[in-house]
Amino acid sequence: MNGKGIENLIEKGEGQDLEFKSMFTNDIGNGVCAFANTNDGTILVGVDNKGAIAGVSKKVEEQIANIIDSCDPPVRAAIETGIVDEKNILVVKVKKSRQVHSWKGKIYVRVGSTNRPLSMQEILELGQKLGKIRFDEQICEEASLDDIDWDFIKSEFIPVYETVSEKKVVGNPGELLESLFCIRDKKPTNAGVLLFGKNPQKFFINSYVALARYKGVVEDIERLDYKEFTGNLFQQIDNCDEYIKERTATMSRLLPYQVQRQDIPEYGLFSIRELITNAACHRDYFNQHSKVIIKMFSDRVEFYNPGGLPAGVTPKNITEKQFSRNSIIAKVLAKVRYIEELGEGWNKIIDEHKKHPLRPEFPKIKADDYSVLITLFSTKEKFKKKIAIHINERQRKAMTYIEKHGRITNKEYLDINKGITARTALNDLNDLLKKNLIVGRGEKKGRYYELQ
Structure with missing residues (x-):
């Protein structure tokens, strides 16, 4: 210098x-x-x-x-x-x-x-x-192997694990948990207790999901309901997911080319389960002063997760960055397809919102150093509006053709609608794309269309 x-x-x-x-x-x-x-x-x-x-x-x-x-x-x-x-x-x-x-x-x-x-x-x-010190990797000194729910592992976890992996578990359940880093030195790790413990809350008092349901759009003194989902992480995720979906409104509509009505939930059902699972998997378990909190309002669902986003991950780039605060828990959940092993969960949430017939507002993410708040927005207000999808007779023929053959090309569209021009066929197909009834695959001469 x-x-x-x-x-x-x-x-x-x-x-x-x-x-x-x-x-x-x-x-x-x-x-x-x-x-x-x-x-x-x-x-x-x-x-x-x-x-x-x-x-x-x-x-x-x-x-x-x-x-x-x-x-x-x-x-x-x-x-x-x-x-x-x-x-x-x-x-x-x-x-x-x-x-x-x-x-x-x-x-x-x-x-x-x-x-x-x-x-x-x-x-x-x-x-x-x-991420140099990870909660789930530590041995839970207060716990013993007697605190593990071996019946749950044998009757529920191993059958799903074998189905997903397409191979039989070799050895006893204890050896399986050791290979998953849920047991170390003949002691359960924190991950082992949270995933397979008989009563994880005995050791980690706030390791559960609390859910409050309100009648309107603000927090009232009187709630419609309040639930605490305890037990191991699989039980928390499954029971909370079932509860929310049972209370998710659904509308039906009849598409012009179908006999059966189409059911449309107010929220994307994959999004609900993925956000519950993410909260249980990625929360900061070092912080036992707080818990995962879900609030259901008439127009939205809020998912509060203790533990901020890590360095380099922001609400804007969360779909591009892969991160796991509790890597052992994440890997075990991925083994039975509770989460996306390749970190594709957020991409699928966004894709589900894009494909939802009522076009919901995209999830909103707020984060600081200590917590993450994600909001899903309801489409229930749109239920009140009559959704009419009008298609012409040519398009109706094409939709019936796709239902029967699985796909249709531009040439096949012209064949079943004799006398129309290629321009008319292209306009009809583009209109069906805009109405979210079909999806295009391939490029140029190899392009074809399938049902959305």
Whole structure:
């Protein structure tokens, strides 16, 4: 760095991303780790805390490099040399890291112009936030193998597991749970207790789903109903899903080409189950002061989940990022198809909303460092409007043809509607696409259409 650049930094003064050191001392390691743990930062060695130029020997560069390499784990940083007032200044540029770094057994963070060591509680919280300490991986010291519901595993979990995996379980149920990391060192892990425990709430008091149902659009003093879904995670998900769907309104409509009526639920049924499962799977179980809360109103359902979104995941990019706070729980749920193993759940929620005949508003996501709130919006108001889908006789023939043959091409459309032009056929098919009655597959000459 040239002298002018260093002078500009000195003029800026010490702060959140800049520190001065008049000489080499070992506590430069504090600053290196603090910046790596907090934000990009620069240390000027050879400048005192008042901004006066002290200068350092060029030999100091090697000593600073040793400190950088001695951080645990080593920090990514660059050292540059500059000259101000004919004196050597070393410029140490540190990049924010995704890891947690310590110096001489302490973890530092940058707070203003100081490097502050973290308390033990803060270290645990930082490890949890970065996913270095996972709740579900820990052994549940208070529990024993007698607290596992072996009857549930044998009669309900293993049959589904074998059906989905298309192979028989080799060995006994205990060995299966060990392979799923639900048992370690002959003790249940937290994941094992939550997934297969006889009474998980005995060990984690708020590990259940609370649901309140209201008559209108605001929280009233009097609720229509209040339920607590306890038991293991499979039971919570299934029972809560069943409860909500039993109270989800449904309308019926008769499409012009069908004999049977089409039932249309006010909410996407996949979306309901996926959001319940996501809440149970991805909540912050370290926080036992709160629980998963679902609120049903006349115009929406709200899903409240303790634990904010991780670094890099936002409400805008949640469909693109894959994340699991509790990876063992997620993997076990995926083994029996309670969640999407490839992280496709949110894409399917959006797709379900796009294909819903009543075009509901897309889910709304609000998140902070401590919680996530997702809202599904009802289409019940649209039930009151008469939904008329008009199609012409040519289109009616095409819909009947697709029902019989599974698909139709442009050429086949022309064959069953003699005397029309290719332009008319294309217009008819595009109209059916707009009315969400068919879906197009393939490109150009190979293009065909199926029922939506």
